[in-house]
Amino acid sequence: MLSLPAGTRIWLMAGVTDMRNSFQGLSAKVESTLKASPFSGHLFVFRGKNGHLLKILWSTGDGLCLLSKRLERGHFVWPGAREGRVFLTPAQLAMLLEGLEWKQPKRINTQRLSIL
Template identity: 60%
Template sequence: MISLPSGTRIWLVAGITDMRKSFNGLGEQVQHMLNDNPFSGHLFIFRGRRGDMIKILWADADGLCLFTRRLEEGQFIWPAVRDGKVSITRS
């Protein structure tokens, strides 16, 4: 389990993301579409078109981390916002 520093924000990136993107592509999306810094230490969560896969981009003191989660059945529930980002809390 990875413990996050206090004050870390978790952002759901609204809309559909091309899951072929990796560190550079997702970091660029955070910078240009969301006007945020991918090295801010916050988590940015992206969802694919089919809804069965997410990617989480996070920067720590050593660099960028990219986590991928794919469901064998079902889909991740995602907000209906068309673009931008949605902040969620730990509760």
Template identity: 65%
Template sequence: MIGLPAGTRIWIAAGVTDMRCSFQGLAAKVQSVLEDNPFGGDVFVFRGRRGDTVKILWAMADGLCVFSKRLESGYFVWPEADSGKIHLTPAQLSMLLEGINWKQPSRRRTPLSML
């Protein structure tokens, strides 16, 4: 994962997004649907209808970046809401991108040091 500058806010766009969208389409969605500034330095995460693909829009000082990830199996855990945006921490974003349930992370097994 690319290191984000301190203070960068991360937002999930609730609902589904047409994954054919790229720079202009995602920036337009941020402006019109999420009512935010796509060039303000925040990170916006979008999910496709099938749930196995996400795109991330991030404006840096010299231009827009779009990152994409598709899971080979499983799906990305997403909020139940149909619209709006939800704030994430950098740790939650890392879990989301790994396919981990960022809403209720749990250990799969107890570490040996805790036995």
């Protein structure tokens, strides 16, 4: 898991992104579609057409990082919207990166255990 500075926001870019894009292409998409700066320190997450490839654009202050992950089986859970952005918590990002359902996770047991 990434260790993110306090105040860092995580944004999913809704819809499909051409995964041939690298730093410049993804930065341009952040600026034109989200009206945000790719150098803000926030994370911008993109998913490819088939849903098994994901890229994250992140500025660390001294440069841009481009992280990618490919699932060998299955696909990344993605919102149904075709455009815009979706805010994620760090916990939801961790679930997304594991290929888990992050949109509506449920607690299995809400009762506290009592230790005698």
